[in-house]
Amino acid sequence: MRADAPARPRRAAPGPARSAARRRRQVTASVLTYLAALLLLGFLVAPFLWLLISSVAPLADLIQRPLHWIPPHATFQRYATIFFGADGRDFRFALRNSALVAGIATSISLVAGMLGAYALSRYPSRGRSGLLYVMLATYMTPPVAILLPIYLMLGRLGLLNSVLGLALVYTSFLTPFLTWILKGFFDAIPEEMEEAARIDGASRLGSMVRVTLPLSLPGVITAILFGVILAWDEFLYALIFTSSTAAKTLPVAISEFTSRFAVDYGLMAAGGIVAALPPLILAFALQRYLIAGLTAGGVKG
Amino acid sequence: MAGVPEPVTVPARRAPRLLARAARRASVPWLMLLPALAVVGGVVGYPFFRTLYLSFFNAPLLSHVRTAVGLGNYLHAFQSAEFRADVVHTLHFTVGSIGLELVLGVAVALFLNRPFVGQRFLRAMLILPLALPTVVNAVMWRWIYNPEYGALNALLTQTHILGSYRTWLGTPGLAMNMIIVADVWKNFTLVALLVLAALQTIPVELHDAARVDGAGGWQRFRFITLPGIRPALLVALVLRTVEALKVFDIIYVMTRGGPASSTKTLSFLVYDEAFSFLKLGSAAAYAFLTVALIMVFVGVYIRLLQSRGVAG
Numbered sequence: 001m002r003a004d005a006p007a008r009p010r011r012a013a014p015g016p017a018r019s020a021a022r023r024r025r026q027v028t029a030s031v032l033t034y035l036a037a038l039l040l041l042g043f044l045v046a047p048f049l050w051l052l053i054s055s056v057a058p059l060a061d062l063i064q065r066p067l068h069w070i071p072p073h074a075t076f077q078r079y080a081t082i083f084f085g086a087d088g089r090d091f092r093f094a095l096r097n098s099a100l101v102a103g104i105a106t107s108i109s110l111v112a113g114m115l116g117a118y119a120l121s122r123y124p125s126r127g128r129s130g131l132l133y134v135m136l137a138t139y140m141t142p143p144v145a146i147l148l149p150i151y152l153m154l155g156r157l158g159l160l161n162s163v164l165g166l167a168l169v170y171t172s173f174l175t176p177f178l179t180w181i182l183k184g185f186f187d188a189i190p191e192e193m194e195e196a197a198r199i200d201g202a203s204r205l206g207s208m209v210r211v212t213l214p215l216s217l218p219g220v221i222t223a224i225l226f227g228v229i230l231a232w233d234e235f236l237y238a239l240i241f242t243s244s245t246a247a248k249t250l251p252v253a254i255s256e257f258t259s260r261f262a263v264d265y266g267l268m269a270a271g272g273i274v275a276a277l278p279p280l281i282l283a284f285a286l287q288r289y290l291i292a293g294l295t296a297g298g299v300k301g
Numbered sequence: 302m303a304g305v306p307e308p309v310t311v312p313a314r315r316a317p318r319l320l321a322r323a324a325r326r327a328s329v330p331w332l333m334l335l336p337a338l339a340v341v342g343g344v345v346g347y348p349f350f351r352t353l354y355l356s357f358f359n360a361p362l363l364s365h366v367r368t369a370v371g372l373g374n375y376l377h378a379f380q381s382a383e384f385r386a387d388v389v390h391t392l393h394f395t396v397g398s399i400g401l402e403l404v405l406g407v408a409v410a411l412f413l414n415r416p417f418v419g420q421r422f423l424r425a426m427l428i429l430p431l432a433l434p435t436v437v438n439a440v441m442w443r444w445i446y447n448p449e450y451g452a453l454n455a456l457l458t459q460t461h462i463l464g465s466y467r468t469w470l471g472t473p474g475l476a477m478n479m480i481i482v483a484d485v486w487k488n489f490t491l492v493a494l495l496v497l498a499a500l501q502t503i504p505v506e507l508h509d510a511a512r513v514d515g516a517g518g519w520q521r522f523r524f525i526t527l528p529g530i531r532p533a534l535l536v537a538l539v540l541r542t543v544e545a546l547k548v549f550d551i552i553y554v555m556t557r558g559g560p561a562s563s564t565k566t567l568s569f570l571v572y573d574e575a576f577s578f579l580k581l582g583s584a585a586a587y588a589f590l591t592v593a594l595i596m597v598f599v600g601v602y603i604r605l606l607q608s609r610g611v612a613g
Contacts, residue, residue, distance in 0.1 A: 033417050040409060044426045047486060048433065050452050051441045067455035109340070116337030123330035131334070138345045140595050142547035144571040145588040148581050149351035150344065172344035175337050204329075233434045235550035236568070240576065251436035255554050265444055272437040283432035287425060290432075294491070295498040 054269035055079070062265055078270035091271060093245035094253035098232055098275075100163045101249055105170035106178075106227030112171070113178035113223060118208060120179070121186035122194075132183070135176040143236050146172070154241060161243045169241065170231050177230070178223045184296035185219025186212065222293040225286050229279045250275045356585035363579055374586035383562070384570065384587065388594070390477065391566040394552075395545040395598075397481040398488070402541055403534070405485065406492025411526070413493070414500045424497065431490040439554035442483035446470050446555075470556050473563040480555055480564060488544075492537045499533035500526070539602050546595045567591040 054062060055078060057071035082088040120128055150169060151160070159165025189212055197207040213220075235251040242248045248256075257271050283290050356374055360367045378384045413424050430438070445452045448468040457463035469479045503525065511521050549568040552558060558565035558573070565573075567587065575584035 030417070033415070034419075036412060037417065037419055037423060040412070040423060041426065043486075044423075044429055044490075047441055047445060048429055050445060051437075054444065063450045065450075065455075066459060067450070067452070069455075112336035112340055115333040115335075119330035119333035125330075128330065128334065131338070135337070135341050138341055140543050140592075140599060141345060141349060142568055142588065142591050142595065144547070144549070144568045144584075145352050145592050146345055146348035147571075148355060148575055148585060148588075149348035153348070169344060171340045175340045179337055229432060233436075235436050235553070236572075239553070240572075251434060251550070254436050254440055265447070265450065268440060269444065272440050276433050276437045279432045279434060280429065283428050284425070287428055290428065291494060291498065294494055 051269050051272055054266055055273050056270075057266060059264060059266055075266075078264070078267045079274070081267065082270055082274055087267070090245050090248070091250075091253055091257065091274075094248050094250045095274070097163055097242075097245075097247055098250040099278075101167045101170060101238075101247075102228045102231035104164065104167035105174055105231045106224055108167070109171045109174035109178045109227055110220070110223055112175050113182050114220070116175075116179045117182035117186055118212070120183050122191065132180070135179060138172070138176050147236070147240060150237075151240060160241055161247045163247050166238060166241050166247055166249070167231075169237050170234060173234075174227050174230060178227055181223050181226060181293050181296055182216070182219050185216045185222070189215045218289060218292065221286065222289040222296070225282055225289050226293050228282060232279050352585045352588055355581055356583075356589050358582045359580075360582040360585075361579055362575065362581050367582070370582065374583045375590070377583060378586055378590060384590075386562070387565050387567055387570045390564060391546060391548070391591075391594070393477055394481060394484075394548055394564075394566060395542060397478065398484045398545055399538065399541050401481065401485045402489040402492050403538065405489040406537065407496055407530070407534070409489070409493040410496035410500055410530075411522075413497055427490040427493055429490075430487045431494070433487060435487070435550045436554055438483060438487045439551045442479075442486070443470065443555050446479055471560050473561050476556055476560060477564045480551060483555065484545075484548075484551055488541060492534075492541065495533045495537045496530050499530040503529040535602065535606055539599060542598050542602070543595055546598065547591065567594070 053069070053071065056074040056076060058073070058075050061068055061071040082091050120132055154160045154165045154169070157165070159168070193215070194207040194211050197211045198204070202210060233251070234249075235255070238249045238252045239255070242252060254268075254271055254275055257268055357369060357371060358367045359370045359373070409427075413420055413427075433441075446469040448454070448466060448471060451466075451469070453469065454463070454466040458466065467475075470476045507525050508521055511525055516524070547568050548566055549572065552564055552566055552569055553572075556564045558569045568591065571584050571587045571591065574580050574587055
């Protein structure tokens with residue numbers, strides 16, 4: 001190995017020593033990469049994994065000191081309690097209420113959002129784009145700033161402690177968000193395609209229903225995904241506006257679950273898992289749409 | 302607009318009819334916006350101004366007797382040591398969680414932008430904390446922090462980092478930081494996903510060219526990566542800050558504002574004032590001061606965005 005060979009181009013001379021050093025560096029780099037990857041995986045998964053283990057570990061193993069991380073055997077008793085037992089009754093009502101509220105709120109917001117987003121996308125004007133910013137500004141309004149009058153309003157309408165009343169309240173934060181997402185998707189569809197349909201004799205509404213809507217299906221799926229996840233997640237309104245199994249949603253039930261069954265940590269964990277499964281399954285199954293929605297709402301704004 | 306006919310080419314007698322038609326056409330977009338406007342106006346706009354109105358009254362929740370107090374509720378708020386303390390708690394939570402989320406989010410995004418086996422799987426796993434409902438996240442971390450049986454105590458004592466179990470959420474100076482950790486675990490993923498999407502739009506050639514020109518890792522980050530992800534970062538910053546300033550759910554479930562009110566935030570103060578002390582008027586005033594705080598932050602961000610936009 002000649003060290004004094006500056007005339008030769010560097011990459012043409014990978015002597016055995018130098019290539020060994022490079023290989024060692026590469027090995028070190030990839031070892032570090034996988035160590036970091038493992039660390040990140042642990043950080044992302046460990047808390048949830050512990051919740052999962054807690055939900056099937058016998059209580060005696062959970063309250064043992066020192067703690068055994070892997071229980072000797074699993075019990076699915078708590079899941080049976082939640083779905084079939086007497087102690088799970090309130091939880092099952094909450095599951096139903098959450099599904100209803102998310103469904104109703106998302107449907108209303110989807111219709112309002114699609115019409116609004118279409119108007120904003122196809123008939124741009126200064127007044128209307130100002131309106132879009134007003135709608136986005138509602139996002140900055142903390143729920144506590146509108147909570148009290150809504151409480152009084154719902155009381156007057158007889159909609160306190162009702163699934164419909166809560167769903168109507170949820171449209172307040174879903175509609176602006178879904179409008180924003182859908183506008184991004186409508187903007188990406190060339191208007192010429194609708195014009196072509198109209199030349200062929202379709203009406204404005206007909207061209208929207210038959211041309212733009214099918215093309216914006218990914219946008220609609222994204223909007224539904226976000227609508228359901230956000231409605232499923234909401235806590236403060238549900239806490240204030242509901243008071244019995246007739247309308248209490250899962251987040252409220254879970255927060256009460258933990259004070260009522262504080263002794264059985266496993267039952268609390270199982271309840272958390274069941275409540276988390278619908279949004280988790282939706283998000284993982286539709287992850288392409290989730291990312292599209294995040295970046296549509298994010299990167300452009 | 303495309304639908305409006307040219308008035309010059311129209312014979313005079315047909316003009317009124319065409320004008321009516323044009324007006325009808327112009328109103329179509331507004332009609333389409335009507336449902337969204339009704340929702341936003343009815344469920345956000347009206348209550349918002351109603352809250353503002355309420356904030357000038359002494360209004361008990363369970364009575365119809367209201368007495369106007371002018372700016373009394375606001376003056377009282379500014380003189381209240383409790384209000385000042387809760388502003389500090391809110392800022393502690395906001396600055397702590399946003400800072401950690403940005404650093405962790407950017408670091409993880411940069412890491413997951415490098416090619417390695419399993420990279421796609423790890424990217425997908427970012428969805429787990431993101432999609433986990435906030436209340437479930439709070440319950441999960443409360444269980445992990447449990448003073449007697451919690452996994453954190455077990456882990457730290459079994460690895461001999463801690464000598465004995467601690468009451469993470471029962472210690473005033475500590476509780477808020479533990480809530481911040483729980484919040485960061487869930488929400489740094491939003492920053493990471495937004496930044497990751499932005500990173501993928503930066504052409505690789507830019508980095509290659511800079512490397513040929515002799516730019517080091519930091520220089521390439523500073524002058525290529527950072528400008529590329531700045532819009533995404535600002536969006537993440539605004540979204541997360543607004544969320545953090547109005548935080549309620551995770552605190553309600555994990556500590557109910559305790560111990561010794563050390564984790565009580567502004568939203569919690571409004572909630573307490575209205576539904577524990579039944580004082581709607583002063584609750585409304587506190588709510589409006591929260592709005593003002595959020596507007597200050599967002600205003601600063603917008604200024605930041607504009608000045609940076611001019612500079613480069």
